[in-house]
Amino acid sequence: MASIMNGKKWLLPAIYILFLMLPIYWLLNMSFKTTNEILGGFALYPQNFTLENYRKILTDPTWYNGYRNSIIYVVMNTALSVTAALPAAYAFSRYRFLGDKHLFFWLLTNRMAPPAVFALPFFQLYSAVELFDTHLAVALAHCLFNIPLAVWILEGFMSGVPKELDETAFLDGYSFSRFFIRIFIPTIAAGIGVAMFFCFMYSWVELLLAKTLTSVAAKPIAATMTRTASTAGYELGLLAAAGTLTIVPGAFVIYFVRNYIAKGFALGRV
Amino acid sequence: MSKKTNPKAWILVIPVVILVAFNALIPLMTVVNYSVQETFGSNVFFWEGVKWFEQVLNSSRFHESFLRQLAFTGTVLVIEIPLGIVVALCMPKKGPWVSVCLVLMALPLLIPWNVVGAMWNIFALPDIGLLGHTVNAVGINYNFTQQPTAAWVTTIVMDVWHWTSLVVLLAYAGLCSIPDDYYQAAKIDGASAWSVFWRIQLPKMKNVLTIAVLLRFMDSFMIYTEPFVLTGGGPGNTTTFLSIDLVKIALGQFDLGPAAAMSLIYFFVVLLMCWVFYTLMMRNEEQ
Numbered sequence: 001m002a003s004i005m006n007g008k009k010w011l012l013p014a015i016y017i018l019f020l021m022l023p024i025y026w027l028l029n030m031s032f033k034t035t036n037e038i039l040g041g042f043a044l045y046p047q048n049f050t051l052e053n054y055r056k057i058l059t060d061p062t063w064y065n066g067y068r069n070s071i072i073y074v075v076m077n078t079a080l081s082v083t084a085a086l087p088a089a090y091a092f093s094r095y096r097f098l099g100d101k102h103l104f105f106w107l108l109t110n111r112m113a114p115p116a117v118f119a120l121p122f123f124q125l126y127s128a129v130e131l132f133d134t135h136l137a138v139a140l141a142h143c144l145f146n147i148p149l150a151v152w153i154l155e156g157f158m159s160g161v162p163k164e165l166d167e168t169a170f171l172d173g174y175s176f177s178r179f180f181i182r183i184f185i186p187t188i189a190a191g192i193g194v195a196m197f198f199c200f201m202y203s204w205v206e207l208l209l210a211k212t213l214t215s216v217a218a219k220p221i222a223a224t225m226t227r228t229a230s231t232a233g234y235e236l237g238l239l240a241a242a243g244t245l246t247i248v249p250g251a252f253v254i255y256f257v258r259n260y261i262a263k264g265f266a267l268g269r270v
Numbered sequence: 271m272s273k274k275t276n277p278k279a280w281i282l283v284i285p286v287v288i289l290v291a292f293n294a295l296i297p298l299m300t301v302v303n304y305s306v307q308e309t310f311g312s313n314v315f316f317w318e319g320v321k322w323f324e325q326v327l328n329s330s331r332f333h334e335s336f337l338r339q340l341a342f343t344g345t346v347l348v349i350e351i352p353l354g355i356v357v358a359l360c361m362p363k364k365g366p367w368v369s370v371c372l373v374l375m376a377l378p379l380l381i382p383w384n385v386v387g388a389m390w391n392i393f394a395l396p397d398i399g400l401l402g403h404t405v406n407a408v409g410i411n412y413n414f415t416q417q418p419t420a421a422w423v424t425t426i427v428m429d430v431w432h433w434t435s436l437v438v439l440l441a442y443a444g445l446c447s448i449p450d451d452y453y454q455a456a457k458i459d460g461a462s463a464w465s466v467f468w469r470i471q472l473p474k475m476k477n478v479l480t481i482a483v484l485l486r487f488m489d490s491f492m493i494y495t496e497p498f499v500l501t502g503g504g505p506g507n508t509t510t511f512l513s514i515d516l517v518k519i520a521l522g523q524f525d526l527g528p529a530a531a532m533s534l535i536y537f538f539v540v541l542l543m544c545w546v547f548y549t550l551m552m553r554n555e556e557q
Binding site for chain 1: 285389488516521
C-alpha cells in the first residue's frame with residue numbers, strides 16, 4: 001500500500017502545476033489571436049496565429065514606456081530597500097538597544113498597512129514634495145512595505161551567522177565598515193539575493209500605489225493596461241499580449257534565484 | 271542567543287526609520303486628521319470628533335463588507351494552508367524536477383495583481399473563457415458576472431491559484447531542513463507515514479507555517495486589485511471586500527471623513543490580529 005502511494009506521489013504536484021498553468025496558457029493563447037477572433041467564439045488554440053498584438057506593444061511608445069517605467073522604479077526600490085535594510089537588520093540581529101523589539105514590530109506593522117488606506121494621503125504627500133509622477137515617488141512609496149520585509153528576511157539570515165565571525169574580525173583589527181563590506185556581506189550573499197528577489201516581486205506586482213502616484217511620465221505598464229482595457233472597448237488580444245509580457249521579467253528573476261527559492265521563502269527561518 | 275546591549279546600534283537603524291516614517295507617519299497623520307473633521311471642499315475643515323467613527327461602526331454597509339472580508343480570508347486560509355502542505359509533502363526531495371517544480375510554482379507570485387485579475391476574467395468568461403466554457407459545457411450554469419455564488423467561487427479559486435504556491439514553498443523549505451537521520455530513526459521504529467507527519471514533519475514546519483499564515487492573513491485581508499479587476503466588487507456588492515469598499519467611499523464618493531475613520535478601524539483590526547500571530551511566532555522562536 002505504502003509503495004503504491006509513493007509511486008503515485010508525483011501526481012499531486014503535477015496536477016497542481018497543471019492547474020497553475022491553465023490560466024497562463026489561456027492568456028498566451030489569446031495574445032496570439034486578433035480581438036475579433038477572440039470575440040468570435042471559443043477555440044482552444046489560435047486559428048489565425050498572429051504576432052500583431054506584440055508588434056503593436058513593442059513599437060508604440062505609450063506601451064513600451066510602461067515597461068520601462070515599471071522596471072526603473074522596481075530596480076530603484078530594490079536597491080534602496082536592501083541598502084537601507086542591511087545595517088538595520090545587522091543591528092536587530094546582533095544588538096539589544098532601547099526600543100528594539102517595539103521598533104521591529106512597528107516596522108512590520110507597515111507591511112500590514114492596507115495600501116488602500118494610504119492611497120489618497122500618498123497622493124497628497126508626494127504632490128506636496130513635488131515628486132508626483134516621478135519614478136522616485138513610486139520607488140520611495142514601495143519602501144513602505146519592502147523595507148520591513150527586507151529587514152525581516154535579512155535579520156533571519158544574519159541570525160544564522162555565528163557571532164564569532166564578527167568577534168574574530170574585530171580582534172584582527174577590522175573597522176566596522178570594512179568588516180561589514182569585506183566579510184559580512186559576502187557571507188550573507190544568499191540572503192541578500194533572496195531579499196532582493198522579494199523586493200523586486202512585491203514592487204513589480206503592486207499597482208494601487210504605483211497608479212495613484214503617477215499620471216504620464218512614470219506610468220507603470222499595469223496601469224497602461226487598465227486604461228486601454230476600459231477606453232478602447234476591450235482590445236482583448238492586446239490586453240492578453242501586454243499581460244503575457246508582464247510575466248516575462250518575473251520568470252527571468254525566478255530562473256536566476258531558483259536554487260535559493262526554497263530557503264529564501266522561509267525567510268531564513270527554518 | 272544572547273545579544274550585547276549597544277545603544278549605538280540606533281545609528282544603523284536610522285536610515286530605515288527615516289524612510290519608513292516618511293511613508294507611514296505622514297500619511298497616517300493625514301488619515302487621522304480627516305477622520306475627525308468634516309469638509310465641504312476648498313480646504314475648509316470643521317471639527318467633528320468621533321462622529322465618523324460612530325457612523326462607520328454603526329453602518330450596516332461596513333458590517334457587511336467586514337463579514338464578507340472575514341469569510342473570504344477564512345476560506346482562503348482553510349484551503350491554501352492544508353493544500354500547500356500536502357503539495358509540499360508530495361514534492362520530490364532532490365533531482366532535476368525540484369527546480370522545475372519550484373520555478374513553475376513560483377510563477378503566479380510574480381504576475382502583477384491586475385494581470386492576475388484580467389487573466390482570470392478572460393479565463394472564466396462563460397462564452398470565450400476556458401474555465402467558463404468548460405463548466406457550462408458540463409451542464410452547470412455558470413456566469414460569474416451575474417451569479418453571486420459563481421463570483422465568490424471564482425474569486426476564491428483565483429486566490430488559491432495565486433497564493434497557494436507561497437505556502438508550498440514555505441512548507442517545502444521547512445521539510446528540506448529536516449535531517450535524514452530523523453526519517454531513518456522513524457523507519458527503524460516502524461512509524462507509519464501518518465505519525466511521521468504528526469511527530470516529525472509538522473513540528474519542524476511550525477515556524478515557516480506561522481510565517482505562511484501571517485503573510486496569507488495580511489495579504490488576503492488587504493486584497494484589492496485582483497477582485498476589483500475580476501468582478502469589480504459585483505454582482506451587486508457580493509464581492510466588495512473591505513479595501514474595495516474603502517476606495518469606493520474615499521475616491522468614488524469623496525467622503526473623506528468616513529473613509530478615513532474606516533481606514534483607521536480597518537488598520538487597527540489588521541494590526542491586532544498580526545500582533546497576536548507575531549507574539550505567538552516570537553514565543554516559538556525563543557523555545
